[in-house]
Amino acid sequence: MQNNQTSQEIIKDPTPLQETWYNLKKNKGAMVGMTIILIFIFMAIFAPLISPFDPLAQIIEDRKTPMFTNGHVFGTDDLGRDMLSRLIYGARISMAIGVISVGISLVFGILIGVTSAYFGGIYDKIVMRIIDIMLAFPYILLTIVIVSVLGPSLMNAMVAIGISQIPRYARVVRASVLAEKEADYVLAERALGAGNFELMFLTILPNCLSPTIVQATLGVGEAILSSAGLSFLGLGAQPPTPEWGLMIASSKEFITNAWWIVTLPGIAILLAVLGFNLFGDGLRDILDPKMRN
Amino acid sequence: MNQHEKETLLSIEDLNFSFTTQRGIVRAVRDLSINIKKGETLTLVGESGCGKSVTAHAINQLNPMPPGHVDSGKIVFNGTDLLTLKKSEIEALRGTQISMIFQEPMTALNPVFTVGSQIADVFLTHQDMTKQEAMEKAVELFRLVKIPAPERRVHSYPHQLSGGMRQRAMIAMALASPNPGLMIADEPTTALDVTIQAQILDLLQDLKQHIEMSILLITHDMGVVAEMADRVVVMYAGRKVEEADADSIFHNPHHPYTLGLLNSLPSNKKYKGARRLEAIDGTVPDLLTIGEGCPFANRCVYQTGECSRSFPKETIISESHSVWCHNYQAVKTENRQ
Numbered sequence: 236m237q238n239n240q241t242s243q244e245i246i247k248d249p250t251p252l253q254e255t256w257y258n259l260k261k262n263k264g265a266m267v268g269m270t271i272i273l274i275f276i277f278m279a280i281f282a283p284l285i286s287p288f289d290p291l292a293q294i295i296e297d298r299k300t301p302m303f304t305n306g307h308v309f310g311t312d313d314l315g316r317d318m319l320s321r322l323i324y325g326a327r328i329s330m331a332i333g334v335i336s337v338g339i340s341l342v343f344g345i346l347i348g349v350t351s352a353y354f355g356g357i358y359d360k361i362v363m364r365i366i367d368i369m370l371a372f373p374y375i376l377l378t379i380v381i382v383s384v385l386g387p388s389l390m391n392a393m394v395a396i397g398i399s400q401i402p403r404y405a406r407v408v409r410a411s412v413l414a415e416k417e418a419d420y421v422l423a424e425r426a427l428g429a430g431n432f433e434l435m436f437l438t439i440l441p442n443c444l445s446p447t448i449v450q451a452t453l454g455v456g457e458a459i460l461s462s463a464g465l466s467f468l469g470l471g472a473q474p475p476t477p478e479w480g481l482m483i484a485s486s487k488e489f490i491t492n493a494w495w496i497v498t499l500p501g502i503a504i505l506l507a508v509l510g511f512n513l514f515g516d517g518l519r520d521i522l523d524p525k526m527r528n
Numbered sequence: 529m530n531q532h533e534k535e536t537l538l539s540i541e542d543l544n545f546s547f548t549t550q551r552g553i554v555r556a557v558r559d560l561s562i563n564i565k566k567g568e569t570l571t572l573v574g575e576s577g578c579g580k581s582v583t584a585h586a587i588n589q590l591n592p593m594p595p596g597h598v599d600s601g602k603i604v605f606n607g608t609d610l611l612t613l614k615k616s617e618i619e620a621l622r623g624t625q626i627s628m629i630f631q632e633p634m635t636a637l638n639p640v641f642t643v644g645s646q647i648a649d650v651f652l653t654h655q656d657m658t659k660q661e662a663m664e665k666a667v668e669l670f671r672l673v674k675i676p677a678p679e680r681r682v683h684s685y686p687h688q689l690s691g692g693m694r695q696r697a698m699i700a701m702a703l704a705s706p707n708p709g710l711m712i713a714d715e716p717t718t719a720l721d722v723t724i725q726a727q728i729l730d731l732l733q734d735l736k737q738h739i740e741m742s743i744l745l746i747t748h749d750m751g752v753v754a755e756m757a758d759r760v761v762v763m764y765a766g767r768k769v770e771e772a773d774a775d776s777i778f779h780n781p782h783h784p785y786t787l788g789l790l791n792s793l794p795s796n797k798k799y800k801g802a803r804r805l806e807a808i809d810g811t812v813p814d815l816l817t818i819g820e821g822c823p824f825a826n827r828c829v830y831q832t833g834e835c836s837r838s839f840p841k842e843t844i845i846s847e848s849h850s851v852w853c854h855n856y857q858a859v860k861t862e863n864r865q
Contacts, residue, residue, distance in 0.1 A: 251640070251685065411818045419636040426590055426630075427650050427701065428623030 241513050255465020256519045271510030277397045279327040285328065288317035288516060290324040290477045301491040312486055312496045321477035322503050328478050329507055332457035332462045340396025341451055345440070346403020351405070352412035363409070366402040369448050374399040382470045392471035395459050403518075411443035418442075445522035449515055458512030460481070463504050479504050537742050538564040538587070538710055543601035545556040545579075548594065554815045556619060558766045560601075563708070566767050569736065569743040569840045571774075573789065574763035580746045583763075584712050585601035588626045589743075606709065624654050627708040631715040633694035637686040643697040644670075644682025647826050652705035669700040672729060694726035699731065703739075712744045717752060729755045750793050754778060759848070762786050765813055765823035767839065782843075782851040784828045784859050785811075822854070829854040 249257070259265055280284065287306065294315040300308045309318035332489075347366070351359040369377070381395035415421070416439055424438050463480025465471035472478035474485060482500040491498045542642065544558040557579040564570045571581045585591045587610065603610045605626070610618065624630075630636035638646055647669060648662035657665075663682065670678035673696040687693055695716065702711060711734070717725040736743060745756055753760055757774040763782060771785040781787045788808040810827035822828070825835035832855060836852055840854045853859065 419630055419632050421700075422640040423589060423628070423630050423636040423698070424586060424638070424646075426622055426628040427705070428621075428653050430619055430621060433653075438638060442638070444640075 251330055255521060262517040264513045265521070268513025268517060269511045271506055274513055275326045275507055275510065276330060278323045279330040282323050282327045286320035286323040287420065289318040290320040291315060291475055292316065299489070299496070299514055302495055309499055310495045312482070312525050313489055317523040318495065318499055320500060322479070322484060324477040325420060325479045325482065325500065325503060326507070327343045327504070328389065328472065328476065329459045329462070332389070332396070333511070336393045336397040336400065336458040336462070337451050337454045339394065340400035340404050340454065341447070343401045345408050345447070347401070347405040348408025349412050349435050353416060353431070353439070366405050369402045375464070378465060379470060382465070385471050387473065389472040389476065391472070392462050392465045395465070396458050400458070403454070404447065404450060407446050408443055412439055415439050415442045449519040449522060452515035452518055456508040459511070460504065460508050530849070535566050536563055537566045537606065538606045538744070540583070541602040541604065543583070543603065544599035545582055545591070545596060546599055547596045552816045555818070556661060556766050556815065557586070560768055562761055564742050564744060566742055567736070567740055569745060569756050569758045570756040571745040571747055571760050572763055572860055573750065573753055573760055575615070575748055575812065579766040580763055580764045581714055584606065584714055584744060584746050587712065588622050588628070611805045622826050623650055624706055625705070625709045627702040627711050628840060629698050629702045629711065629713040629716045632719055633691055633698050636698055636720060636844070637694060639686050642683050642685055643689065647697070647701050647704050648703055654706055666700070669703055672703065672735070673700045691720055692727065695720060695724070695728055696731070699728070703735070708741055710742050710744065714746045715748070718747070718749070725752070732756065750789055762789070763817060765818060767823055768852065769824065770851045776846070780849070782856040782859055783853050784830050785824050787859060805837040830858045
């Protein structure tokens with residue numbers, strides 16, 4: 236009996252997570268992207284442990300130290316702050332921006348998308364026209380409006396980016412719910428006594444997660460980029476926060492005599508966004524229902 | 529009332545169901561009356577689009593409304609008229625007393641959950657028990673519907689099961705109702721190959737004996753009817769055209785459409801005579817433009833002038849056999865020869 240049970244354990248069918256992981260391992264781009272993301276996440280979590288200096292401490296005599304001198308691997312900026320430490324702490328901020336702003340747009344996007352697709356009718360029409368208006372509004376203008384109402388701060392920039400991205404998630408979710416809600420299994424579960432809430436969020440929504448996850452992964456990269464842009468314009472993080480966009484903005488005049496101060500944060504942004512885009516594209520290839528069997 | 533006379537579980541009385549479309553009103557079901565007694569299997573037979581599924585879905589109100597609406601009629605289940613119930617009361621009936629098996633085992637299971645957890649969900653919706661208990665019950669049901677290695681299979685996802693196994697899982701799901709008085713099986717074997725079909729039908733027969741349950745079986749396959757039915761209702765273009773016990777339908781059909789259905793079946797007995805299968809000429813009339821006459825008139829070889837003017841009244845052939853045809857006498861004579 237004991238024996239029998241262990242042999243059953245071994246031939247258990249793979250779960251969707253295992254299948255996804257198996258396919259992901261074969262996709263080189265996605266693996267590169269995932270590695271980059273993991274490195275940034277590691278940096279974000281263990282920033283105080285791995286950064287060699289305090290990111291805010293100004294060492295006046297070491298101003299604009301070039302790379303690999305005086306123990307500053309990536310040099311220092313115009314106020315003598317260690318670039319490597321600032322970049323590592325910057326990862327912490329960028330990851331938080333990505334997660335929080337995408338979180339905001341996901342929650343509202345899903346709520347709006349699922350309900351408008353499920354109930355349809357006039358409600359759907361009104362909601363979708365509002366979404367259309369939001370989409371037609373230039374997002375940078377929308378964020379500037381939000382930030383100018385709430386005041387410039389990193390948190391407000393995240394909220395602004397989050398809100399400005401809601402339409403996109405709402406549309407993605409709505410489209411896939413519209414396709415799924417006519418499926419037989421929805422009728423079957425209704426026939427077995429499931430109510431509206433159950434059908435919307437426990438039956439249909441899990442089937443719409445693949446495109447949403449892909450969109451969210453790509454969205455994290457975009458949110459990082461947007462927040463760097465907002466900070467560069469002075470609408471996001473305020474000095475002395477080691478935010479990458481802000482670091483570029485506050486050192487742009489040194490590009491000729493101390494290139495690393497401007498360039499390194501730019502490369503950090505590039506890598507982070509590239510990582511999320513590679514991973515997102517890889518996920519899309521794997522999770523796309525048309526490519527599954 | 530004698531001992532053989534069983535109580536009526538469901539009776540549909542003069543149901544008229546129609547859909548409002550852009551092109552006009554489609555009368556999908558017309559003046560339909562059906563009685564199902566406790567423990568009985570009633571089959572609804574007819575070709576695609578004749579209103580079988582609409583009838584079945586009208587019982588637990590799964591038709592999309594609007595555009596669908598009940599124009600008149602009653603659907604009495606266990607003494608209550610379902611059409612007068614509130615939405616929440618209907619929801620409470622679904623999956624408890626009225627259960628349903630769907631046509632497409634490939635699509636009627638939610639692809640992102642394990643089959644076991646979907647069955648457990650039905651238990652959890654209607655009964656007070658822990659997840660663990662619900663899972664154990666799911667394993668029991670899998671054993672009941674004869675899925676091999678049930679402990680392992682409850683953890684499988686639908687795409688990891690074969691068609692036959694999925695259909696069994698569907699049946700198990702329908703049986704998760706605490707008290708399935710009525711099982712509506714909407715073409716439960718259409719998507720399966722013949723050997724699996726036989727197994728599933730045997731299984732249903734078996735279950736019916738275990739659990740005191742009535743089955744409303746919807747099919748277009750006379751072979752399935754022969755296997756399963758106590759009583760048969762033949763539908764054509766939304767109308768009931770013949771109703772009889774299974775024996776009479778096969779050996780003594782009175783409606784030309786029923787006869788046509790039987791003649792289009794391949795048969796072993798006549799194999800030596802190597803006959804061609806007979807098709808019924810013509811097509812089903814458009815339900816939008818259908819008049820008051822017999823809907824089968826334009827395809828019927830026995831048709832007379834009367835047929836296109838009025839729909840015939842019920843003619844009682846025997847206690848358990850009725851037909852709605854102006855010229856059933858002619859059908860009967862020809863059939864005898």
